[in-house]
Amino acid sequence: MNKKLTLITYLLVGLGLTACGSDSEVTSITEPEPEVGVIYGPFTTGTVQERVFAYYDIDTLSVLELTEEQAATNSDWDIAFKGTSVYLNNNDSDDSKEAVSLYFTDNNSDFFDNGSAVVNKFINATADSELDDFIAVSSANISENTEFSTDVTAGILEGFYNYNSTTHQVTAAVDHYFIAYSDTTVTKFRVSELTQSGYGMSSITINFVNQLSGATEFDALETELVLDATLECSNSDNIYIDFDVNNIVTSAEAWDIKIPCLDDTAADFTLALTEDATAIQDFTNSYAGVPESDIPYYGFKSDQYTVLAFKENPWYQYSLEGNHKLWSQYGVYLIKNTTGVYKLQFTSYYDTDGNSGNYSFRIEAL
Amino acid sequence: MQPFIKYSLSLSCLCLSLTSFAEILEQDDDNNLEHIVVSGTRTPKLLSNSPVSIQVIDQETIEILTQGTLTNALNFIPGLVVTRNVKGGYNIQMQGFDGDHVLVLINSQPLISPAGSAADLDQINANEIQQIEVLRGAASVMYGSSAMGGVINIITKDYDENQAKVSIQVGHYADAIDNAPLSYTTRVSASLSTDDWDYNLSLLHIDDAGFDYDSSTISQDASGMKKSFINLSTKTDSLNLFSNDSSNNKVNVEVKYQYLKEDKSRPTSIVPGQNTIITYLSEVEQNQLDFSLKTNNEQHGNQQNNWQLNTRYINHQETSGQSNSIRNTDINLAEINGQYVSSSNKLEIVSGGVIHYDSLDQIKPVTGSIEINDESRQNVDAFIQGNWINPNYQILAGLRSQHDSDFGFHSAARVSTMNNFGDKENRWQWRNGLGQGYRVPSLKERFYIFDHSNLGYMVIGSADLKPEESNSANTTLSYNTEVFKSSTLFNQAQLKFDVNAHYSKTKNFIETVHDAEKSAETQLDISVYQNVAQATIQGLDFSIDLSFNEWSGQINYSYLDARNEDDQRLTGRPYHQVKTNLTYHNYEHELDVLLYLVYQSDEAYDSSYTQVLNNHWFNANISINQNINDQLSWNFAVNNIFNEHKDVDANSLNAFDSRPVSSRYVTLGLKYQF
Incomplete structure (x- = not known):
């Protein structure tokens, strides 16, 4: 052993003894403080050209590798992200599991002034400056009255009748209009009369006006279609209606809406759109016409649609400086x-390079 | 030399029709030599003898207005609206047509258009300019596609003496960025003339610090920029291509080369929720090579014939965009054009042709996404124009036919007349023009996939676009006289009065239109290029100019109404514009002072703005030049004296503010000439 190595050995032994001596002086061990306000992510939802779902399990704080098909029946994930949309698992396929729900605490409400975004507050806010807001929320914010919201799937043609819960009588909601866009035809219709028969309808009257191709308003002349549901349902499982020909048609033809039959004698209290059609509800009778080119702006929806709880309680503002950012x-x-x-x-x-569709967030159990 | 007072005789690059020139000189006052212009007819004409109304800014005025690029000089021209584009460059509007419909030429040949069809005025070196000629109204007959609103033809200098110059100018913005208070413009040029050949080398370097209204925000309002031009040229007017020794067979040969390098950098935003700063970057390298052959006049009795052949090649390479979305662009332009002029005392025939090629390739290197896949187009044009000349009137009629590789044949016609009234002391001139214009869709409009999807939007080209077309009419009445001839209060002065009315009807206008269907499908804000509409543009320009020996003043007012087929105003066009200037020249001290004011109001704006902060603005500018001796001169200028500019909160408030992005800019410079 040379002199240098000998010296190093003595030093190490000396340091080891010193360390043992220090240990003997420790009287208590403190638990490490849990880190507060950890930011998880960014979790990618793919590129704009090819958006994909990111399914997040908030119990394990991790993204689950699931296909959309798997996710439809999977109850492990809680929140999913795709582009700007955030989804809650409504566990439709598993009745034993409660749907995931949200409640917005409405902190930072000062980011809005009379409903308008206060641009500087949004732009100047950072994750660090808003950490205290996150820390301040606790289980005390939950009360018996706290109303949590879930993602809800609904039918766009719901609401064509009124139900009296006292008398259990059903009547036509004569002022509830619907505007359907099917086969390049825009049609405004309502149910003006119906006859209840048990749990179904024995007859139904539909009034409608079509909008001619290229026109911006509906025809003045309303067409009335009186359907004998008892008769029609004795021959078919559904009653199919084509607004273009103003009549009942077969399933093989270009029908626009259908009324499922409850049994051989009555139709169900349901209206349904054909697969490639969309519609809006106009319960205030506001629209005299919908130009075909403007349809994308009116929020037309397919027969079954989902109302996202996060869309009703948005977490972001878009393009505050005119630069298309969230x-x-x-x-x-x-x-x-x-x-x-x-x-x-x-x-x-965004991720650190500024690519969109990459979610980062804080999340903690209460 | 004082601008706008003492007319300069500027021999242009083209040969002069000697017969007509001699006639006009005879009619003219010996002391008042006029500009020669080429843009109206593609042949040299005295300004007063041009059958088409032309505005001219001469070299002396340009030198007072700017030491750098063309932007400042064009802002001075009445009726022109200079606008700043999204890249921090500058484009123009003329007679209600935007930069895509106004053709900017250098020596009658086109430039490339990095931001669409519009040339960037800030990429044109003002130091090489002999004069700027502005032709208002449709001019597709002589210049082809895009000349719907008019033509700005920049005539470059000829160097034929031994000289060298060096100059430096230091500038400071009122809203200077803290760590870069000063900007610099440096010029060095040298020319050498031998018996047969002339040579010139010119260097210009601009180091612009940019400006920022609010240093507490991430974003800056104007880029810091470094720009360098290198210009080389050589020419001879005595090359004998033919064995015959006759001077009539001597040919002018000219070769010009320009290299441009431009770097810009401007922080624009921070990534929301991250600490990354996004910066707009632009790196441009451009090479331009011109070659031309021109004959001297071939005289055959009363008949004169000459011809010319010009070629131009431009390669423009650009890396630009937000720092997280950079794109590489490669643009090429190649053109060969030729013309033959045959003239007699009463008739001048110009005929010629053009072969033109454009290509455009654009890719985002990080993602590999192709925005324009090396697309190209070609066109072959033929044109003919006759000018019937009479002492009291002229008629100019022309026809052009173009075959585009993608759009087939297209043609345009124009007829212009000029009538002279009155006498030498009270000269009236009435010019009228009826013309057609057209513009073939650019490669960008047809093939672009502007993918800013990471920011939520895209702009997509449409391959099936149709060419835009226009019919327009212009009428200009001019009056020239001498005033105060017998006044004891004032010296004799020259009074000039011009009134111009114009009307244009266009169809198949190409604009970006929000595509609701594609937007809904992709959850993005998608816009596509479409032939959307017809537009009607009409306006009135009024100008009065009073010139004394040392003082000169000019007031110009322009009214413009531009509407689409739904009677909605076209955005970005002001109803009213007033430009006025006052110049003073002190012969004894060789001092030039130029004050010019610009006022614009009632600009049409997009309905998406939630409020209007300002829709009228006033801008004042002053420039002073003085020759201390034959070698040394100094200059001082203040642009935007009252620091009128767009409100710093306009963007965040989504508010319309018509004022330009500008900052008071004070410059002081020295020039030494060897």
């Missing part, structure tokens, strides 16, 4: 799943 309000949401309640604060829609 800015978080840093609002805190309470997310309830079958295991508990969590608080969630979105911090960014």
